[in-house]
Amino acid sequence: MADTFSGTVAVVGLGYIGLPTAVVLATRDIDVIGVDIDPRIVSAVSRGEVPFAEPDLVVSLAGAVAMGTLSATDTVPLADAYIIAVPTPFNADHTADLSYVRRATEQIAPQLRGGEIVVLESTSPPGTTESVSRWLSELRPDLRLPHTDEGLPDIHIAHCPERVLPGRIMIEMITNDRVVGGITPLCAQRAASIYRVFCQGEICLTDAASAEMAKLVENAYRDINIAFANELSYVSDELELDVWEVIRLANRHPRVNILSPGPGVGGHCIAVDPWFIVGASPGSAKLIRTAREINDSKPNYVAQQVIETCTRFKNPTVACLGLTFKANVDDIRESPALHVVELIAKALPDVELLLADPFVHEVPDTLAGYESVRTARCRDAIAAADIVVELVDHDQFRSLSRSLLAGKVVYDTRGVWR
Numbered sequence: 001m002a003d004t005f006s007g008t009v010a011v012v013g014l015g016y017i018g019l020p021t022a023v024v025l026a027t028r029d030i031d032v033i034g035v036d037i038d039p040r041i042v043s044a045v046s047r048g049e050v051p052f053a054e055p056d057l058v059v060s061l062a063g064a065v066a067m068g069t070l071s072a073t074d075t076v077p078l079a080d081a082y083i084i085a086v087p088t089p090f091n092a093d094h095t096a097d098l099s100y101v102r103r104a105t106e107q108i109a110p111q112l113r114g115g116e117i118v119v120l121e122s123t124s125p126p127g128t129t130e131s132v133s134r135w136l137s138e139l140r141p142d143l144r145l146p147h148t149d150e151g152l153p154d155i156h157i158a159h160c161p162e163r164v165l166p167g168r169i170m171i172e173m174i175t176n177d178r179v180v181g182g183i184t185p186l187c188a189q190r191a192a193s194i195y196r197v198f199c200q201g202e203i204c205l206t207d208a209a210s211a212e213m214a215k216l217v218e219n220a221y222r223d224i225n226i227a228f229a230n231e232l233s234y235v236s237d238e239l240e241l242d243v244w245e246v247i248r249l250a251n252r253h254p255r256v257n258i259l260s261p262g263p264g265v266g267g268h269c270i271a272v273d274p275w276f277i278v279g280a281s282p283g284s285a286k287l288i289r290t291a292r293e294i295n296d297s298k299p300n301y302v303a304q305q306v307i308e309t310c311t312r313f314k315n316p317t318v319a320c321l322g323l324t325f326k327a328n329v330d331d332i333r334e335s336p337a338l339h340v341v342e343l344i345a346k347a348l349p350d351v352e353l354l355l356a357d358p359f360v361h362e363v364p365d366t367l368a369g370y371e372s373v374r375t376a377r378c379r380d381a382i383a384a385a386d387i388v389v390e391l392v393d394h395d396q397f398r399s400l401s402r403s404l405l406a407g408k409v410v411y412d413t414r415g416v417w418r
């Protein structure tokens with residue numbers, strides 16, 4: 001019978017992925033020690049407070065800390081299993097920046113005694129999990145690592161990518177199917193025992209590189225489909241057609257389901273992960289690269305439309321609705337909406353820009369130098385504006401009365417008012 005893990009887990013990196021993972025394990029009676037290099041995160045988690053907005057996490061985190069099954073520290077402790085959930089951004093040339101994974105591995109290495117499981121959850125290019133094994137063997141030549149010792153290694157290393165949707169992380173972490181790719185089949189088995197503690201979906205065992213690639217492919221698939229919708233928006237504008245109407249009609253076909261265009265693709269997954277495939281196979285991944293380029297071009301296209309419209313007004317006021325990278329979250333990292341606003345502010349520093357986002361209450365750092373940029377309540381921003389640019393499909397914007405928009409130039413990039 002498949003075994004279920006018992007022991008202590010150290011989760012290295014307490015961000016959007018690591019913290020919910022730590023909490024889900026800790027609320028199922030596993031002793032979890034969360035590790036983060038950011039002292040503000042360590043102190044917030046130690047107080048039982050969530051450092052970012054995610055539904056249902058607040059109560060579970062407070063409960064786990066109060067029960068004593070979850071604690072936080074800045075130092076990697078002794079543990080029976082290590083889950084690495086640190087960032088994997090890309091470099092200026094779009095290659096993966098694995099320095100965080102490397103650093104986390106270096107912190108784990110001195111604590112290993114033999115028998116531990118090390119799981120890489122960070123989204124990574126194919127071969128990264130094996131690199132973790134190689135780095136550990138350099139740092140700990142006394143241990144047998146699975147990339148060289150398939151028989152019975154001292155440490156079991158696997159990749160278990162995360163595919164949760166921000167805003168639904170606490171539900172999806174439990175209900176989604178999970179891919180667990182081991183450097184050896186035994187590594188996959190051992191790592192899967194951790195996920196059996198809480199995962200109600202199917203746990204699919206495979207090799208590490210296939211698991212790494214599967215995660216990247218999921219996000220490249222999404223990116224390509226969004227790029228198709230965004231390309232249709234370019235074509236429709238050129239042909240003076242309403243892209244939303246075209247897509248609505250095409251989707252009446254029983255086997256067609258075109259996604260919605262938008263101001264671009266953001267976040268730290270869909271806008272990043274396809275580049276790891278391009279980096280791994282630059283000659284073959286042509287469609288994936290083109291989709292990235294189409295989606296990356298969209299913020300500039302939207303900003304140029306607004307900038308040109310501004311020239312038709314004497315002292316225009318622009319209401320920018322939404323700054324986050326997607327609806328109903330507070331995360332502005334890699335946000336195309338924020339990028340649109342930055343482009344407008346840079347091109348027209350004197351134009352008054354009113355930023356309204358129910359999840360962002362301060363002017364983001366990248367816009368702090370612009371005196372004409374300030375935050376406002378949504379209705380106030382629209383009332384004061386000549387031009388309204390809808391950038392994120394937050395529920396609050398969808399429910400706004402259309403009558404508020406009368407007499408304004410409206411750019412509804414997400415189609416929320418259709």
Ligand SMILES: NC(=O)c1ccc[n+]([C@@H]2O[C@H](COP(=O)([O-])OP(=O)(O)OC[C@H]3O[C@@H](n4cnc5c(N)ncnc54)[C@H](O)[C@@H]3O)[C@@H](O)[C@H]2O)c1
Nearest residue numbers: 013014015016017036037038085086087088104122123162
């Ligand atoms: N956020 C998502 O929706 C999502 C979904 C699927 C996969 N992922 C992947 O999960 C990984 C983590 O993403 P995230 O969104 O949780 O990132 P995040 O930036 O929210 O959190 C990462 C945390 O790691 C900490 N950290 C960095 N280096 C560290 C170290 N050496 N030791 C301890 N802590 C360290 C940072 O301080 C930060 O708190 C990334 O590879 C990302 O691509 C994210």
